[in-house]
Amino acid sequence: MKKTNRAILIFLILSLCFNLTACSNETGSLKDDEERLLSVKNLTDEELLNSLSLRQKAAQMVQAERAAITPQQAVDYGVGSILSGGGSSPTPNTPSAWVAMYNEYQSKILSEDQIPVIYGIDAVHGHNAVYGATVFPHNIGLGATRNPGLMYEIGKAVSEEVRLTGLNWTFAPAVSVVQDIRWGRTYESFGESAEIQKLLVNPYVRGIQEMGVAATAKHFIADGGTSWDDNSKTHKIDQGNAILTEEELREIHLPGYLEAIEADVDSIMVSFSSINGEKLHGSQDMITDFLKGQLGFEGIVVSDYQALHQLPGTFEQQVITCVNAGVDMLMEPHNWKETINVIVNAVENGDISMDRVNDAVARILKVKRKYNLLDNPISDQNTQDLSSEAHKELARRAVRESLVLLKNENQILPLKKDSNILLIGPAIDNVGYQCGGWTITWEGSPEKSLVPGVSIKEAFEKIAENNGGRIITDYADAAQADCVVLVIGEEPYAEFNGDNGQLDLYSHTSMYGNREAIEQAKETGLPIITIMIAGRPMVITQEISGWDGFVMAWLPGSEGGLGIADCVYGDYSFTGKLPVTWPKDQSQFGYNINSPDYDPAKVLFPYGFGM
């Protein structure tokens, strides 16, 4: 071979090698890492941390969405965590398919001696993404129960169902303290006061974690304190700005976190929102100094879904700001590869310190160790039935205790079991409506049989049939009825899609069909009992004067029909108390128990009311 030809050949080989290395660096897999793990199992946390390369550590800090990462990628890149975002489920959506999907990730990871992932999901009112789970009332209804013992049992039940699908981490409970019911996430909050947080958060977290699932207190902090913004196009109040004094922050929004930390909560999710104009995802003061420093939180601080994208600057700068603020695990469902690269480069450039990375990874490994993920992450569950009779019974009890009786003229309730009832309204026979958002999909769905459950009509019919009564659903037969039960409310929604500045029975989030049913009920001239299926109070000051009875049922879940029938027919008494103030009109939005001039006589029903 001539000299020049040899030189060209060497050049070609070299540039090919160079390109290959550049490619693999660009994609950021661990393939080129010299330091491969020998065995995760036999190392202490400290040894494990010390044995990791920078790239492995950076990858531990990243959480990818299941639909955006294959098991092979999970092991090639070494991500710390995988999540199922709202509605991200395997097909078919059965417990065994969840277990198989989860095990596929973990076994691939184990086969290459890498660190198992921790798998997170929003089990916020039961293991609600999975078909066949028990769907409990949303938090607002649980707030109405004021029952810590019940909360503990629910925490355990939800956790048990999560474990049956193999998963290890739930993004619950929301310890949001809603201050303005126009917020689309009102139903995820236990109510407007710190008093309810002090009752329910600790037992709920304990219940979840005792059964082997890491809990998450969210969204840190004051997500429930944001103000309505008429000028915002999409997020009128959700993800907004909370204008607060330090005293308000400590008295209203902090107690839930203190309770969660006291219960040794494993993680805390940062809020999309801002406090006095500062985005929480970039706030070193709030995350590092206050939460980790002053409050001594030792678990994982996780970012919310792509929330760091709302920080100023380029993606690189956003990641750096967020990590330096103190976030340990970055929920970057789709940008997970880039996120790993940014962290690696930032440490190499000195923009993120190695100490900060070590702190984050140590926290993540600690939680993985706690739930035995480092030793044995494989799930041996093999069930077809997620829900059990005991869990359904617990959910039914929770429904009963969550119902708030707000009006009962002439003792119209309880109804006699042999009455002939005209049952009308959009929500009489719809389990999807009963469950609301965060059910199977992110926003839920108004499907009659969205999940297995019992509708109001089904539960009432059973009682009537056994006692010589009749449930009439055809308005043409109204003349044969003794009274009307009218079931109206709000459509399912999630997050900012539920922001609503009107909150009357006919606007935006209200159920299509409310108006017609309300008018029909009135035309019968019969006594009317109204049951509301909604995530929050709606303005009803005009309409309620024509109703004899009024029950707020919140979003009661899969066993909603049964729990409602238990109280409406008098087998159990109503015991629920309002967890939020019920406004008289739109001018009272934001007026609540924490308002300095709070006057119970001014509102339609005050906080704490319930007959």
Ligand code: BGC
């Ligand atoms: C929500 C969180 C949730 C996350 C993951 C976000 O949009 O704000 O509450 O945990 O999605 O699904």
